[in-house]
Amino acid sequence: MLNAMRDGLGLGDAYAATLGRIRAQEGGKAKLAMTTLMWICHSERPLLVDELCHALAVEIGSTHFSNDNVPGTETLLNCCQGLVAVDKEASTFRLAHHTLREYLSTHPDFFPGVHSVIAETCLTYLNSDQAKALPAKPQPDLSSMPFLKYCSRYWGTHAKRELSDRAVLLAMELLDRYENHVASNALFEQILDQYDSPEVSAPSQFGGLHCASFFGIVDVMAALLGMSDCDVNQGDSAGMTPLAWAARGGQGEAVELLLRQEAVDPDKPDNVGRTPLSWAASGGHESVVRQLLDRQDVDPDKPDNDGMTPLSWAAIGGHESVVKQLLDRQDVDPDKPDNLGWTALFSAAVRGYGSVVEQLLGQREANPDRPDNEGMTPLSWAAIGGHESVVKQLLDRQDVDPDKPDNLGWTPLFSAAVKGYGSVVEQLLDRQDVDPDKPDNGGRTPLSRAASRGHESVVRQLLDRQDVDPDKPDNEGRTPLLWAASQGHEPVVKQLLDRQDVNPDKPDNEGRTPLLVAAANGHKSVVQQLLDRQDINPEKPDNEGRTPLLWAASQGHKPVVKQLLDRQYVNPDKPDNVGRTPLSWAAMGGHEAVVEQLLGRQDINPDKPDNEGRTPLLWAASQGHKSVVKQLLDRQDVNPDNPDNNGHTPLWYASAYGHRGVADLLRA
Numbered sequence: 001m002l003n004a005m006r007d008g009l010g011l012g013d014a015y016a017a018t019l020g021r022i023r024a025q026e027g028g029k030a031k032l033a034m035t036t037l038m039w040i041c042h043s044e045r046p047l048l049v050d051e052l053c054h055a056l057a058v059e060i061g062s063t064h065f066s067n068d069n070v071p072g073t074e075t076l077l078n079c080c081q082g083l084v085a086v087d088k089e090a091s092t093f094r095l096a097h098h099t100l101r102e103y104l105s106t107h108p109d110f111f112p113g114v115h116s117v118i119a120e121t122c123l124t125y126l127n128s129d130q131a132k133a134l135p136a137k138p139q140p141d142l143s144s145m146p147f148l149k150y151c152s153r154y155w156g157t158h159a160k161r162e163l164s165d166r167a168v169l170l171a172m173e174l175l176d177r178y179e180n181h182v183a184s185n186a187l188f189e190q191i192l193d194q195y196d197s198p199e200v201s202a203p204s205q206f207g208g209l210h211c212a213s214f215f216g217i218v219d220v221m222a223a224l225l226g227m228s229d230c231d232v233n234q235g236d237s238a239g240m241t242p243l244a245w246a247a248r249g250g251q252g253e254a255v256e257l258l259l260r261q262e263a264v265d266p267d268k269p270d271n272v273g274r275t276p277l278s279w280a281a282s283g284g285h286e287s288v289v290r291q292l293l294d295r296q297d298v299d300p301d302k303p304d305n306d307g308m309t310p311l312s313w314a315a316i317g318g319h320e321s322v323v324k325q326l327l328d329r330q331d332v333d334p335d336k337p338d339n340l341g342w343t344a345l346f347s348a349a350v351r352g353y354g355s356v357v358e359q360l361l362g363q364r365e366a367n368p369d370r371p372d373n374e375g376m377t378p379l380s381w382a383a384i385g386g387h388e389s390v391v392k393q394l395l396d397r398q399d400v401d402p403d404k405p406d407n408l409g410w411t412p413l414f415s416a417a418v419k420g421y422g423s424v425v426e427q428l429l430d431r432q433d434v435d436p437d438k439p440d441n442g443g444r445t446p447l448s449r450a451a452s453r454g455h456e457s458v459v460r461q462l463l464d465r466q467d468v469d470p471d472k473p474d475n476e477g478r479t480p481l482l483w484a485a486s487q488g489h490e491p492v493v494k495q496l497l498d499r500q501d502v503n504p505d506k507p508d509n510e511g512r513t514p515l516l517v518a519a520a521n522g523h524k525s526v527v528q529q530l531l532d533r534q535d536i537n538p539e540k541p542d543n544e545g546r547t548p549l550l551w552a553a554s555q556g557h558k559p560v561v562k563q564l565l566d567r568q569y570v571n572p573d574k575p576d577n578v579g580r581t582p583l584s585w586a587a588m589g590g591h592e593a594v595v596e597q598l599l600g601r602q603d604i605n606p607d608k609p610d611n612e613g614r615t616p617l618l619w620a621a622s623q624g625h626k627s628v629v630k631q632l633l634d635r636q637d638v639n640p641d642n643p644d645n646n647g648h649t650p651l652w653y654a655s656a657y658g659h660r661g662v663a664d665l666l667r668a
Contacts, residue, residue, distance in 0.1 A: 156215025175208030216251030239270035250285035273304030284319035307338030341372030352387030375406035409440030420455035443474035454489035477508035488523035556591035579610035
């Protein structure tokens with residue numbers, strides 16, 4: 001191809017010239033190359049290298065698959081003369097350029113009857129002696145037949161597009177006793193989703209009629225239905241009937257054929273209580289929904305095991321036309337809650353489907369302010385999803401309380417602030433009947449939540465309000481500043497510190513200040529912001545007597561320790577309520593760099609015992625921190641044999657806890 005382009009040919013002419021050379025190859029090379037291009041262009045998904053090689057080895061109609069026919073990768077690439085490459089990362093074959101696919105699609109004569117050929121190839125592979133010899137369950141090792149999963153999943157897709165007489169015969173051969181064929185379970189496991197609940201280890205019970213109905217191949221279905229032993233209502237291991245599979249896939253002709261069967265139950269639920277109508281509604285299959293609603297023996301409002309009706313499922317998918325079909329029924333309750341207390345309006349609001357919300361709000365029976373089991377309303381869910389247009393629709397209603405709290409005390413504003421949706425926050429703040437400072441059950445306000453999440457713009461919106469207290473503590477005494485500092489949100493900390501009505505040194509109920517929590521979490525930039533204040537006590541301890549320095553040392557935050565040690569009025573050896581110093585905590589944690597920092601100070605007692613008589617060396621030895629033990633033993637002012645109040649020495653602890661290397665150091 002490159003040679004053709006060098007000769008001055010355009011891309012289309014270059015493709016034509018290359019394809020001409022390919023088709024002129026001797027022996028089976030031309031067929032091999034063109035069949036390779038056919039599969040790459042028309043397979044339902046990219047084929048793995050082994051899959052395509054096996055596909056090319058199939059002799060349509062043969063009962064035996066011969067591994068001797070499987071071509072090598074290099075052979076394929078050579079035959080295709082640069083038009084095909086291997087994607088090494090995905091282990092798939094691909095066309096050399098995307099324009100080649102477009103070129104080939106404009107020349108359908110290259111691949112006559114392509115989908116019938118692919119279907120026949122897949123069915124021949126599945127009908128081979130090797131495939132029939134494989135057990136149906138448990139799922140066997142398919143390494144010897146790598147093409148089987150693709151064939152199981154897609155033979156019917158190709159056959160539906162172009163069904164040949166040979167494909168019908170091959171399909172009937174496969175579908176006879178299909179539930180005992182490895183292809184049945186291979187297909188069943190590939191098409192299950194999160195709403196299905198079969199036992200994975202159990203047989204799928206997915207029979208031939210299930211399979212043909214799933215693909216919607218009416219001619220094959222009709223042949224199967226003509227057999228005396230065919231049960232039109234047979235459920236598979238998920239409890240789904242052939243009608244359910246056809247409805248789920250939107251196979252209208254297949255649904256029509258099944259509904260014409262005298263024995264069919266059009267409303268039979270599966271194991272999770274879902275009916276064919278429920279599946280059709282969730283998929284948005286308007287024509288199938290109409291077919292089922294035309295039946296007198298179909299309940300259009302039948303809930304599944306989770307209490308969800310077809311209307312709920314249609315609303316979840318945002319399927320406007322299906323929602324309208326169902327709402328036009330007198331026997332459909334538009335406000336019917338599921339087991340969680342969700343109505344169809346909830347399902348639409350939480351996903352931001354404005355047109356479906358509008359349809360449901362137009363129903364007189366629908367309560368737009370109805371809370372679910374958690375006390376959350378459709379407005380709350382729309383707010384937490386950031387769906388601005390749906391929030392507006394609901395706020396325009398007179399019968400919606402815009403400040404209604406849920407069971408946790410979260411209002412719609414609270415939910416929007418937590419998520420950082422500034423536009424929704426703005427909509428709610430524009431309301432006179434919304435309290436912007438309303439706390440939840442834990443005493444936390446929208447500002448507190450926004451500050452802890454680092455939502456800078458929402459914090460600014462709330463701080464611009466006169467009726468918001470920027471220093472309001474929650475039930476634990478934690479202010480918005482303390483929350484922002486603990487999470488290291490530097491821009492939010494700056495906004496709050498710029499306020500005159502914010503106390504930058506205000507402790508919570510445990511005595512922890514913004515500086516202390518920032519130091520404990522290693523937020524260097526926030527620590528610096530707070531240390532730059534004149535109204536901050538850098539040594540203010542919490543209720544346990546632990547200072548910011550002690551917390552930073554205990555967590556091994558070397559940069560923060562340095563910041564605090566550089567302060568003139570910070571005592572580097574200040575003990576907490578149980579007599580433990582920053583060095584003691586750093587030694588216990590094995591924070592070698594922090595220990596080194598502290599030992600570099602002249603005003604540190606490296607052998608200072610706590611109230612239990614335990615020295616930094618003893619703590620390091622008890623935890624097995626050999627490098628810290630060595631640092632301390634290198635000091636002349638550390639007694640390596642100093643016992644605690646129980647008379648236990650560092651060596652005793654190291655030996656008792658099995659720290660052999662530490663014990664050897666101490667013995668030396």
